[in-house]
Amino acid sequence: SLDKLIENLLKKYGTFEQTQIQVTGYADPLGNPASNQRLSEERAQAIKGYMVEGGIPSTKIASEGRGATELIVAKCGVTATPASIECNKPNRRVVVTVLVTEQR
Numbered sequence: 001s002l003d004k005l006i007e008n009l010l011k012k013y014g015t016f017e018q019t020q021i022q023v024t025g026y027a028d029p030l031g032n033p034a035s036n037q038r039l040s041e042e043r044a045q046a047i048k049g050y051m052v053e054g055g056i057p058s059t060k061i062a063s064e065g066r067g068a069t070e071l072i073v074a075k076c077g078v079t080a081t082p083a084s085i086e087c088n089k090p091n092r093r094v095v096v097t098v099l100v101t102e103q104r
Contacts, residue, residue: 024064025047026093027068044064
């Protein structure tokens with residue numbers, strides 16, 4: 001999926017002259033909030049690194065982690081059980097946003 005995304009971005013935006021990419025990592029609410037924050041930052045950084053290896057200039061990619069904020073599924077609970085781990089899968093994610101500035 002990432003390879004396809006990178007290929008499409010390179011094809012569509014070329015030099016990325018007017019483009020900025022935001023990579024945002026998230027974690028689920030299970031465990032320690034500080035650890036979840038660090039994990040979300042590492043997730044975002046890993047995707048940024050992969051995109052850079054794929055040919056997108058690092059100066060055009062910003063990354064950040066937001067920990068267990070902005071949950072997609074909020075009713076899973078915060079105690080680590082097999083059910084809550086499975087339920088929280090959608091919350092463990094990275095979102096890539098492409099911002100394009102129009103030339104005037």
